Structures are given as structure tokens and as C-alpha cells.
Amino acid sequence: MNDKNDKVFTKPIKKQFEFDEEVAAVFDDMLERSVPFYKESQKITKFFALKNLREDGYLYDLGCSTASLLIEIHRDLHAKATLIGLDNSKAMLARATRKIEAFGADVDVQEADILQYDYKEADVFISNYTLQFVRPLVREELLKKIAASLREEGVFIFSEKVISHHSKLNKDLIECYYDFKKEQGYSEYEIMQKREALENVLVPYSEEENMTMAKNAGFSHCEVIFRWANFATFIAIK
Ligand SMILES: C[S@@+](CC[C@H](N)C(=O)[O-])C[C@H]1O[C@@H](n2cnc3c(N)ncnc32)[C@H](O)[C@@H]1O
Ligand SMILES: O=C(O)C(=O)C[C@]1(C(=O)O)C=C[C@@H](O)C=C1
Numbered sequence: 001m002n003d004k005n006d007k008v009f010t011k012p013i014k015k016q017f018e019f020d021e022e023v024a025a026v027f028d029d030m031l032e033r034s035v036p037f038y039k040e041s042q043k044i045t046k047f048f049a050l051k052n053l054r055e056d057g058y059l060y061d062l063g064c065s066t067a068s069l070l071i072e073i074h075r076d077l078h079a080k081a082t083l084i085g086l087d088n089s090k091a092m093l094a095r096a097t098r099k100i101e102a103f104g105a106d107v108d109v110q111e112a113d114i115l116q117y118d119y120k121e122a123d124v125f126i127s128n129y130t131l132q133f134v135r136p137l138v139r140e141e142l143l144k145k146i147a148a149s150l151r152e153e154g155v156f157i158f159s160e161k162v163i164s165h166h167s168k169l170n171k172d173l174i175e176c177y178y179d180f181k182k183e184q185g186y187s188e189y190e191i192m193q194k195r196e197a198l199e200n201v202l203v204p205y206s207e208e209e210n211m212t213m214a215k216n217a218g219f220s221h222c223e224v225i226f227r228w229a230n231f232a233t234f235i236a237i238k
Helices: 027-034 038-052 068-076 090-103 136-149 167-183 188-198 207-216
Strands: 058-062 082-087 108-111 122-128 150-163 221-228 231-237
Touching: 027 038, 038 068, 038 122, 038 150, 038 221, 038 231, 058 068, 068 082, 068 090, 082 090, 090 108, 122 136, 136 150, 136 207, 150 207, 150 221, 167 188, 207 221, 207 231
Parallel strands: 058 082, 058 122, 082 108, 122 150
Antiparallel strands: 150 231, 221 231
16 A cells, blocks of 8 residues: 655755655655565564563554554564554654554554653554664663663664674675665666765664663563564563
């Protein structure tokens, strides 16, 4: 039930990347063609989320966008748990609401800033490809808030674009990723335009930096459960 194909960066860009109406209208297509193994990362996220979500428990998806993952989780959910998606983009939430209704899913989406939200005690937090858009200065604060809102042994599953601090390897990882984008039908021009629009908006950390941040925030364990070149999915256990 995707609206359109992603052509956002076929024309010259005038502004930094935003989750506005234009992006929201093509977002499902954009993610499937821009995040390597997007469906697989959703599947593995769902597996570990369902393993840790108890009857009557709470699960939050931070930066839920069009609620694709929450609808998938709801499909396989047997417990009476509460699924809540948060996003601060009205355009994304309008699509999320439409999809949730169409699928008849029992999922609650709310317009909120994930940095300010007053969380209930939860079993599971998820944040796929969203922390990278949170300013580095407050990113660790957000992880502390998440850790504090989790029950003992609750989990935080998050996916991120990552960098390497080995400069040649980092260059090669980016080239490998751009080859993936070309295979998905994006032109060199679109790739370069999006790269510019994302500059200083999407700020990726390395795998190690993400794990250190999770440990500093109060998680007892953090591990990578999936990685393809410069994209990784982590699980942090309280
Ligand atoms: C890359 S998208 C997430 C994709 C989605 N999790 C998925 O896997 O399909 C990032 C989302 O985070 C939202 N976002 C960014 N910063 C936010 C904040 N401070 N509070 C709430 N939502 C935020 C954006 O509006 C956007 O929808
Ligand atoms: O297209 C890119 O360069 C990306 O980094 C993909 C990415 C992401 O990782 O969040 C960037 C922006 C959009 O939200 C969708 C996907």
C-alpha cells in the first residue's frame, strides 16, 4: 500500500533532508531501496521483540514512520501487549494511521518528540534508523531515558547506518553501499544529491561507538545481531 516510487532526489535539492510530505509519500519505497536487507532487519527485530514482550507488556517503536514494523509485529503477536509508535512527522503519521486502519491492526501511533516523551515501564524499545537523526549531544541522554524506562532485562533493539574509523575501509563500505543503491535503480546523481541533503542531518556512529553509548547509558550488554556493510542492527539488554 505504498503511494509512489521514490524520485525525491532526481531534481536539484534546495534544502536539507526532512521527513516532510514529499518524503513521507514515497517512504516505504525509499526504505526498501535504500536500506540493505530492510525486510530481514525487520524480521530479526520482530523476532527479538516478540521474545521479550510479555502478556500485558509495553513495546515502543521510536521513529515509527509509516508503522510498517508495528503492523508486522501485530500480525504475529499473541499476547495482549500494547504496541505504541512515536514520530514527530505529521506526514508520516497520516500514512501510519491509514495503514493501521487498512490492516485492522491494534497499534497506537502518537505525534511526539521521542526525547521528551513520558514513557511507561516497557519490555521492549525499538528504534530502527532513527537514532542517527538525533543530535549527538542528546543521543546518549535518549538512551539513558530508554534504559530507565525498561524493566529489568528488557531490551532495546536498534538499527543504524554505521561508519568505520579505518579510513580506507570506510571509503570502501560507502562505495559498496552506493553500488547497492545503483542496483536498486538510483542514479549517481540521485545518490550524490541525497548524500548532500543528509550531510549533518544523519550523523552515524561506528559499531563500537553505538555499543559504548549503550553501555554508558546503563545497558548491561550490547551486541550486533545483523550487519551488512555499513548497516547494523543491535540489541542492548538492561
Ligand atoms: C529513518 S526514519 C525511521 C524508519 C522506521 N523506523 C522504519 O524502520 O521503517 C526516522 C523517523 O524518525 C522520526 N524522528 C526523527 N527524530 C525524531 C524525534 N526527535 N522524535 C520523534 N520522531 C523523530 C522521523 O520523523 C522519521 O519518521
Ligand atoms: O539513503 C541513504 O543514504 C540512507 O542512509 C538511507 C536512509 C537511512 O539510513 O535512514 C536515509 C534516509 C531515509 O530515512 C531512508 C534511509
